[in-house]
Amino acid sequence: MPLLSNSRKNRLYMSFYVRSSKIDQFHTGLTLTPKNPSAGKLETWRYHVKNVIDPITKTEIWKYEGVLVPNTVVEMAACVFLGKLSSDVTSESINDLLERVPLKQDDKTWRCHDWVWDAVKALVDESILTNPNVNAQQIWQTGRKFAEGAGYATVAVPVCDVNGNGIHSELRRS
Numbered sequence: 655m656p657l658l659s660n661s662r663k664n665r666l667y668m669s670f671y672v673r674s675s676k677i678d679q680f681h682t683g684l685t686l687t688p689k690n691p692s693a694g695k696l697e698t699w700r701y702h703v704k705n706v707i708d709p710i711t712k713t714e715i716w717k718y719e720g721v722l723v724p725n726t727v728v729e730m731a732a733c734v735f736l737g738k739l740s741s742d743v744t745s746e747s748i749n750d751l752l753e754r755v756p757l758k759q760d761d762k763t764w765r766c767h768d769w770v771w772d773a774v775k776a777l778v779d780e781s782i783l784t785n786p787n788v789n790a791q792q793i794w795q796t797g798r799k800f801a802e803g804a805g806y807a808t809v810a811v812p813v814c815d816v817n818g819n820g821i822h823s824e825l826r827r828s
Contacts (some may be wrong), residue, residue: 662689663741665824666748666783667733667813668770668793669700670801680731680801682767684752684774686745690824691725698725699745701752703769714767716757726826732791732801732812733802734793735821736774736783743782751776767794788816 665687670680683702691697698720706717722745755773758764774790777783796818804812809826 655750663689663738664743664745666736666777667825668736668774668790668797669733670731671727672731672806673741678757680798682770682798683827684736685727685730685733686748686769687725687825691761691826693726693826693828695725696722698723698727699748700727701748701773715759716764718753718755718757718769720745720752726828727811728827730811730825730827732797732804732814733823733825734797734800735813735815736788736793737785739782748777748782750780751780766785770794770804779786 662676667685667687669683669685671683672827673679673681683700686699686701688697699720703716703718705714708715752773755769755776757769761810771790771794774783774788774793778785778788793816796816797814800812800814800818809827811827812820812822813823813825814820
């Protein structure tokens with residue numbers, strides 16, 4: 655798995671993606687980017703869980719995915735900036751940690767945001783996110799409210815801090 659450059663501090667976001675589901679308006683994941691990501695390059699990592707059909711049982715299951723994606727993500731509605739990471743934290747070390755966050759296959763009420771809450775806790779427990787007072791559920795609620803009011807008229811992805819205050823965005827939709 656390629657690593658992001660350590661010459662610039664990477665940024666970690668809780669991301670809200672547009673989807674058409676009537677259960678949840680947004681798909682939620684974590685996004686790792688370099689400082690000032692360049693359009694057209696593959697430098698951004700999306701960490702999330704998604705529903706897939708198990709080929710053996712033919713039932714829907716949750717699957718973790720850590721994947722390198724283009725720096726511009728059209729379907730991204732908004733993000734919450736979680737912090738700048740230490741230069742020794744790599745995309746690979748984050749992936750190794752997040753793939754161990756449990757998936758609750760037998761709970762029909764469990765969703766991607768539940769995984770994000772647990773993933774943020776794991777990042778705090780491992781001192782990757784250095785604010786020990788992070789409340790992932792509260793940040794998600796704040797981010798969802800921000801995403802609902804963000805709109806899609808701008809090229810820049812709307813970004814807020816953990817308190818819901820809009821901040822400068824380095825992320826682009828196109």
